[in-house]
Amino acid sequence: MANYDVIIIGGGPGGYVCAIRCAQLGLKTACVEGRGALGGTCLNVGCMPSKALLHASHQLHEAEHNFAKMGLKGKSPSVDWKQMLAYKDEVVETNTKGIEFLFKKNKVDWIQGWATIPEAGKVKVGDDVHEAKNIIIATGSEPASLPGVEVDEKVVVTSTGALTLGKIPKKLVVIGAGVIGLELGSVYSRLGAEVTVIEFLDVITPGMDGEVQKVFQRTLKKQGINFIMGAAVQKTEATKTKAKVTYKLRKDDSEHVIDADTVLVATGRKPYTEGLGLDALGIEMTPRGQVQVGKDWQTNVKGIYAIGDVIEGPMLAHKAEDEGMAVAEQVAGKHGHVNYGVIPGVIYTAPEVANVGETEEALKGQGRNYKVGKFSFMGNGRAKANFAGEGFVKILADKDTDRILGAHIIGPAAGELIHELCVAMEFGASAEDLALTCHAHPTYSEAVREAALACGDGAIHS
Numbered sequence: 001m002a003n004y005d006v007i008i009i010g011g012g013p014g015g016y017v018c019a020i021r022c023a024q025l026g027l028k029t030a031c032v033e034g035r036g037a038l039g040g041t042c043l044n045v046g047c048m049p050s051k052a053l054l055h056a057s058h059q060l061h062e063a064e065h066n067f068a069k070m071g072l073k074g075k076s077p078s079v080d081w082k083q084m085l086a087y088k089d090e091v092v093e094t095n096t097k098g099i100e101f102l103f104k105k106n107k108v109d110w111i112q113g114w115a116t117i118p119e120a121g122k123v124k125v126g127d128d129v130h131e132a133k134n135i136i137i138a139t140g141s142e143p144a145s146l147p148g149v150e151v152d153e154k155v156v157v158t159s160t161g162a163l164t165l166g167k168i169p170k171k172l173v174v175i176g177a178g179v180i181g182l183e184l185g186s187v188y189s190r191l192g193a194e195v196t197v198i199e200f201l202d203v204i205t206p207g208m209d210g211e212v213q214k215v216f217q218r219t220l221k222k223q224g225i226n227f228i229m230g231a232a233v234q235k236t237e238a239t240k241t242k243a244k245v246t247y248k249l250r251k252d253d254s255e256h257v258i259d260a261d262t263v264l265v266a267t268g269r270k271p272y273t274e275g276l277g278l279d280a281l282g283i284e285m286t287p288r289g290q291v292q293v294g295k296d297w298q299t300n301v302k303g304i305y306a307i308g309d310v311i312e313g314p315m316l317a318h319k320a321e322d323e324g325m326a327v328a329e330q331v332a333g334k335h336g337h338v339n340y341g342v343i344p345g346v347i348y349t350a351p352e353v354a355n356v357g358e359t360e361e362a363l364k365g366q367g368r369n370y371k372v373g374k375f376s377f378m379g380n381g382r383a384k385a386n387f388a389g390e391g392f393v394k395i396l397a398d399k400d401t402d403r404i405l406g407a408h409i410i411g412p413a414a415g416e417l418i419h420e421l422c423v424a425m426e427f428g429a430s431a432e433d434l435a436l437t438c439h440a441h442p443t444y445s446e447a448v449r450e451a452a453l454a455c456g457d458g459a460i461h462s
C-alpha cells in the first residue's frame with residue numbers, strides 16, 4: 001500500500017500518456033493495468049498489430065501488382081502466415097516494452113492487476129489498497145456484441161481474434177463496414193481471402209464525407225471486396241471450422257445465408273467499466289454506458305476523472321492521449337485543453353482515408369455558407385509515378401471568411417497529409433494561407449495546396 005497524488009486505472013494510450021505527463025509535472029504517479037502488458041487495446045490488440053498486418057499485406061500487394069511495371073521482375077513473394085504473425089507480435093512487444101521503459105524513466109509505478117475503487121481516494125488492487133488524491137479512469141472499451149451472434153474468437157471473431165487467426169481464411173465475412181472491419185477486411189483480401197462485408201446502412205464508414213464514402217467503396221470493390229449493403233444480420237451458426245451468416249435485406253425483408261470460414265464481427269465497441277465499482281460510488285453514466293464527465297474530465301465524484309474510450313467522443317487512441325495530457329495538467333493545477341473540433345480520423349487501407357473537422361453534409365445541415373476546393377491525385381506527379389493517382393483532397397472553407405472548416409482526403413499517405421490541415425485549423429488559417437505556402441515538389445502534399453488553391457482562383461494542375 002502506498003500514497004499517490006494520482007492513480008490512473010488503465011495503461012492504454014489514455015492512461016499511460018496521462019501517467020507520464022503527471023509524473024513529468026511532478027506528481028507521484030501510479031498506473032494500474034490488469035493486462036500482462038502496457039499499451040491497452042491500441043498497442044496490444046488494436047492500432048499497432050492491425051497496422052503491422054496492413055503494412056505487410058500492402059507490401060505483398062505492391063509486389064504482385066506494381067513491381068513488374070517498374071522492371072522489378074522475378075518470383076513474387078509467397079505468404080508465410082506464421083512469420084507475418086511473428087512480425088506483428090514483435091511490433092506489439094517492442095511498443096509495449098517501450099512504454100515500460102518510459103514508465104521507469106519517468107518514475108511511474110506500474111501496479112499490475114485489476115483495480116476497483118472502494119471509495120473516492122482509494123484504489124484496491126488484489127489485497128492492496130492504495131491511496132490517491134486523484135483517480136483517473138482510463139479503462140477503455142471492448143467489442144460490442146450483436147444479438148444472435150456468438151463470438152468464439154476462432155471462427156466467429158472480434159478484431160482481437162482476427163489478429164491471431166490460425167490460417168488465412170478462404171472466405172471471410174465481415175459484419176460492419178466501419179474502420180476496423182474495412183482495415184482487417186483489406187488485410188485478408190490482399191492475402192487472398194474472398195471478403196464480403198455486410199453493412200446495415202446503405203453507406204460504408206458512417207459519418208464520413210459522402211463523396212469520400214462513395215469513392216472509397218468503389219475503390220475497395222475494385223480491389224475485390226464484396227459488399228452487401230442495407231442488410232441486417234440475424235444470426236451466425238458456427239461449427240469448429242465454418243460458419244453461416246443469416247441476414248435480411250432491409251429493402252424487401254428477404255432472408256439470405258452466406259457461408260464463411262471466418263466471420264469478423266466489427267459492429268463497434270462499447271465502454272469498459274466492469275469491476276470498477278462505479279455503481280456503488282454513485283458515478284453518473286451516460287445512456288450509452290460511458291462515464292459522464294464535465295469539461296475538466298471530472299466525474300460527479302470529486303477527485304475521480306475519466307478519459308479515453310470510456311467517455312464520450314470518438315474512440316481513437318490520439319483522442320485518448322490528448323485527454324490524458326489535458327487531465328494531467330488539470331490535476332496538477334494547470335489548464336488542460338482538448339480541441340474536439342480538430343481530431344483527425346484515419347483509415348489505414350490503401351489508399352488511406354483521412355478527415356478532420358466538418359463534413360459537407362454537416363455544413364449543409366447547419367445551413368452554413370461554405371465553398372469546396374477539390375484536387376484529384378491524378379494531377380499530382382508524385383502520386384502518378386507511384387501508382388497512387390486514385391483519390392482526392394477536398395477542403396471545405398467558409399465562403400465569407402475563407403477559414404478552413406474541414407478536410408477530407410482519400411489517397412496516398414492521407415493519414416500524414418491530414419496533419420497539415422489540422423495545424424492550419426488549429427491556427428484558424430484560411431484556405432488562402434495554405435495556398436500561399438510554398439510546398440516542395442514533387443510531394444503528395446502539393447495536392448493539399450492545390451485543393452486550397454481550388455478554394456480560391458483555381459488549382460493549377462487540374
Ligand code: FAD
Nearest residue numbers: 010012014034040041042046047115140308309315316317
Ligand atoms: P484502452 O486502450 O482500451 O486501454 C484500457 C486499458 O485499461 C486496457 O489495457 C485494460 O486492460 C485496462 N483496464 C480496464 N479495466 C481495468 C481495471 N479495472 N484495472 C486495471 N486495468 C484495467 N485508434 C486509433 O486512433 N488509430 C487506429 O489505427 C486504431 N486502430 C484500431 C484497431 C483495432 C483493431 C481496434 C480494436 C481499435 C483501434 N483503435 C484505433 C482504437 C484505439 O485502440 C482506442 O481508441 C484506444 O486504445 C483507447 O485508449 P484508452 O486508453 O481509452 O483505452
